Amino acid sequence: MGYVAAGYLVTLGGLGAYSAWLVRRAKQLKHDRAR
């Protein structure tokens, strides 16, 4: 089961990390524009 869990963790972790970066970067740019 270790390999299966690792596969799902890598997938969700990778997609989650990139999604979080997208949201954070958009918020930062909007904040900078508002200043």
Added chain:
Amino acid sequence: MTTPPTPAPAAGRASAVLGWASLVLVGATVGLGLVLPRTQEQAEYSRLIAVHPPAAWASYVAVGVAAVAAIGFLVTRRGGWDRVTIASLEVGAVFTAITLATGSIWGRPTWGVWWEWDARLTTEALLLAVLLGAVALRRSLAPGLGRGVITSVAALATVGLLPVVHFSVEWWRSQHQAGTLLAPDPATNADNPYIVAMLVGFVAFSVLFAWMVVQRVRIEALEEEADGIVLDRAIAERRAEASPARGVTA
């Protein structure tokens, strides 16, 4: 190159709908994938079918969308197409990296190795290298028409790799299995629960891809706007510095 568009409220709503739909569908994919029965051939490792092929599918979709957007930009020279091109290339790199990582994790217990210079693995790694190269090339260029054209050409060159990646398992001897859904021999087809989990994964990752592209396009527009503001300020400062000097010499 172009004025960044202000996101319309409808676009914001569409993004929210795509985001929530992605969450629900990815959750369903994981739920379906983790409860798949063990198989005689691969024991529980077959459960990776719900994420590995859908990630590969999303990377194909990303490169395809980037190529269509590249043609759109080359024909119309509109900045919107350029933003979709680079957004799709970058999101495609993420999905390609996940495809390689999950494939490696699946290969270790079933093939006995983390990596093999096999036709499918090598061409997939080449695709990732080309996508990362295109994104890096884009970042090294100043905003403008030239950057858009070069990004578009890079996207069109990348899409030429897709048939090589996809048919690599048929063109060369490969350890990687051939297509699961459209296998020529029905005896090698997966059972229904596996196909359902994989198809839900295809839909989930496609919707997630769309959400990511929408977000990345918005970021690109905001960055272009910020670059323009910085440039305008720098030009104004240089003019202000130059004006007194001109006054002295005159």
